[in-house]
Structures are given as C-alpha cells and as structure tokens.
Amino acid sequence: MKNISLVLDLHSLAVQVGRVLKQARLTLVTAESCTGGVVAAAITDIAGSSAWFERGFVTYSNASKTxxxxxxxxxxxQYGAVSRPVARAMAEGALRNSHARVALSITGVAGPGGGTARAPVGAVCFAWSSRWRTSDEMQRFSGNRCQVRNQAAEYALNGLLKVVAASV
Incomplete structure (x- = not known):
C-alpha cells in the first residue's frame, strides 16, 4: 500500500509541475538514469502534458550518456556515473539536445546491489538546468529499489518547482 501512495504523490506533484511550467511558458526535458523514465512516465500520464513536456532521455548506460x-x-x-558533475552534464546535455527551456536529470544507485564506497545504494545525484543556470546536489534515500526510484523522482520534481519559481 505504501508504493501506491508514493505513486499518487508523484502524480499530484507532476500535475503541479505541469501547471507551473505551462504558466511560465516553459517546456521540460528529462534525462534519467536510475529512475529509468519514472519522471517522464509520471508526466506523460497527464493528458495535455505535451504542452509543457518536450522529451525524455533514459540514459541508463554510460555509453548512452555519451x-x-x-x-x-x-x-x-573521472567522477563516476553517480556524481554531481555527471548529473550536471546530463541536464545540460539534455537541454542542448532538445528544444526545451528547462531540464532535470537523475543518476544514482537504486539497489539492492551496485553500490560502491563513492556511490552507495540509495545515493542519487540531481541537476536542474535552464538556459540561464544549472544547479546540482546529491541525496541519500533508503528503502527498496522501487522506493528509492520514487523518492528520487519526487525529489527531482520538487527541485524543478524551486528552479522554475526562482526563474520567473
């Protein structure tokens, strides 16, 4: 039952993001790794999202990021796929390779395996980029793979709301 409430929260958050982007006349591009398109799926579940969602990249492998x-x-x-510099480069690359005006990126280790000393399970890096600025950060989430991915998607959308609010 817990996963259902996470999805409902993610859907409500995506609806809110859509309203804000549409009001600001901005379009979004996503670049997702560990979330595998969870953000793009939440967005495209909303009828009419094509008015504010331009495209999404799922770049799970290092080769696809390049x-x-x-x-x-x-x-x-140099930094590892799960790092703030790579998250930053993902967001900036998504902007360069789209017609969107704002981008968000997510790269991390959802688990249950695959963690390292530098990037343990639950470590997720984010970046938000616009034509005028890029910011990035790293967070650590707990729970199973599905919970980490959903928490990361929610965090990314909440961060996007802050970026858009600061730009209008």
Whole structure:
C-alpha cells in the first residue's frame, strides 16, 4: 500500500509541475538514469502534458550518456556515473539536445546491489538546468529499489518547482 501512495504523490506533484511550467511558458526535458523514465512516465500520464513536456532521455548506460547527451567519457571516468558533475552534464546535455527551456536529470544507485564506497545504494545525484543556470546536489534515500526510484523522482520534481519559481 505504501508504493501506491508514493505513486499518487508523484502524480499530484507532476500535475503541479505541469501547471507551473505551462504558466511560465516553459517546456521540460528529462534525462534519467536510475529512475529509468519514472519522471517522464509520471508526466506523460497527464493528458495535455505535451504542452509543457518536450522529451525524455533514459540514459541508463554510460555509453548512452555519451552518445545521447554528449557527456565526455572522461567526465564519467573521472567522477563516476553517480556524481554531481555527471548529473550536471546530463541536464545540460539534455537541454542542448532538445528544444526545451528547462531540464532535470537523475543518476544514482537504486539497489539492492551496485553500490560502491563513492556511490552507495540509495545515493542519487540531481541537476536542474535552464538556459540561464544549472544547479546540482546529491541525496541519500533508503528503502527498496522501487522506493528509492520514487523518492528520487519526487525529489527531482520538487527541485524543478524551486528552479522554475526562482526563474520567473
């Protein structure tokens, strides 16, 4: 039952993001890794979201981050795929490779395995980018894989609300 409430919260949050973006006359692009398109799915569940959602990239592998978003392989090698510099490069690359005016990116370790000392399970990096500014941060979430992915998606959308509010 807990996962259902997370999805409902994510849906409500996506509706709110849509209203804010539409009011600000902004379009969004997403670049998702560990969430595998959870944000894009929540957004496209909303009828009429094409008015404010331009496209989404699911760049799960390092090669796709390089090929689709133009992230230099050296950045991934130097900092690791789960890092603030890579999240930042993902958001900026999504903007460059779209017609959107704002972007969000998510890269992390949802678990249950795959964690490292530098990027333990539950570590998720985010970035939000617009034509005028990029910000990034790292958070640590707990729970199972589904819970980490949903928490990350909610956090990313909440961060986007703050970015849009600061820009209008």
């Amino acid at each position: 090929e689709l978003l133009g992230i230099p392989a050296e950045i991934i090698e």
